Amino acid sequence: MGDLLAQAQAKAAAPAPKRVSKTRVTPAGVIVTEADRNLIAAGAEIANTPPTGDDMAFTHAVLCQVGLPRAKVEGREFMRQSGSAWVNVQAGYLDEGRGPVLQPVPYGVMPRLGLAWVSTFAVRNKEREIPIGDTAAEFLRLMGMESDGRRYATLRKQMHALAAARLQLGFKGRTYNGQPVQQFDAWLSNKESQMRALWPGSMVLSEDYYGALIESAVPLDNRALHALKGSALALDVYAWLAHRLHRIEGRGMTLHWKALREQFAQEYQGKHPDKDFKKEFLPVLKKVLAVYPQARVKPVTGGVLLLGSPPPIAYKGGPSR
Known part of the structure; x- marks a missing residue:
């Protein structure tokens, strides 16, 4: 097989x-x-x-x-x-x-x-x-x-x-x-x-x-998947960055906490949903970046900054657009 x-x-x-x-x-x-x-x-x-x-x-x-x-x-x-x-x-x-x-x-x-x-x-x-x-x-x-x-x-x-x-x-x-x-x-x-x-x-x-x-x-790095297998959110964030970062050009783009919460954690509906989600997201992001060292992602005021980065596994013929 x-x-x-x-x-x-x-x-x-x-x-x-x-x-x-x-x-x-x-x-x-x-x-x-x-x-x-x-x-x-x-x-x-x-x-x-x-x-x-x-x-x-x-x-x-x-x-x-x-x-x-x-x-x-x-x-x-x-x-x-x-x-x-x-x-x-x-x-x-x-x-x-x-x-x-x-x-x-x-x-x-x-x-x-x-x-x-x-x-x-x-x-x-x-x-x-x-x-x-x-x-x-x-x-x-x-x-x-x-x-x-x-x-x-x-x-x-x-x-x-x-x-x-x-x-x-x-x-x-x-x-x-x-x-x-x-x-x-x-x-x-x-x-x-x-x-x-x-x-x-x-x-x-x-x-x-x-x-x-x-x-x-x-394409994803199977070693990263195994390392992140304790967290569904970490697996989602890793796959998202693997798909997204190599498509970004120029000065990058900032995603605010509300947009990130709507993408990954719509279940946060309390008094301060974005703040609550931020507390969970940042430690998870740190783990993801540990196994995706090429990723250029920076926490900034109000969200995170995504900068163009190589994918974890190179696409055949160069990064796919």
Whole structure:
């Protein structure tokens, strides 16, 4: 099925790294978490080691501008708009072995990473059918993630939700209506026999979504995605900057907090929504810039200044406009 699957399976078969303490205290008394150390290490590797083919990931261009919901959605529909781009996600039904089951609207880190993985496989191998392993646990290993019980349950739930969801993407007069996933073999839980599903796990992308993906895929650094996998907002900000910065010319552009909040966090509706969002956004931006060292982004009064920067992965034939 291609080099990507073989490489992922080889990594999955490798011995698990030894567990280390999750926190350390520096001589200055600063607490450094395991996530902090991983982020620093990933940033250093990205800054000093050019990406190879294995490091390249892909995602849909519109999803770089308006992402899936970050938190659980009450109801069956989610809408987000940013400038000329918008996304509408509607929950759907999935057959889990005993008839139709209504799924939630997909949200959080897992569907973002899962969609990036299947998009990467599709673009690299020019195939609509994506092998996702016989079980959710195997798919976690293919994505380079540990398969503890909570993560397994979350992935299974969110990938089922993603497979069932209806997605509308709009940008400058063009609307895509449909489902990214045309066919999905659900991971069944068989408590009686403790047996795995008998069919190979697979996901088939719809022709329309696959065509749009091939036409407008945005290259990302997979090392950065892994380093930011603890935060849906960080993944969204990274993808957005990867798609946006190399298109900026001249003196750059300033985006104010209201515009940024409407793009990334419309759920902030309190007394001071822009101020509240700023408090969350700036630490996340710092993490993103650690793994996107080419990015020239500066906090300024009232928002952030975006300056023209190279993309994290160079486009073939030069940066795409």
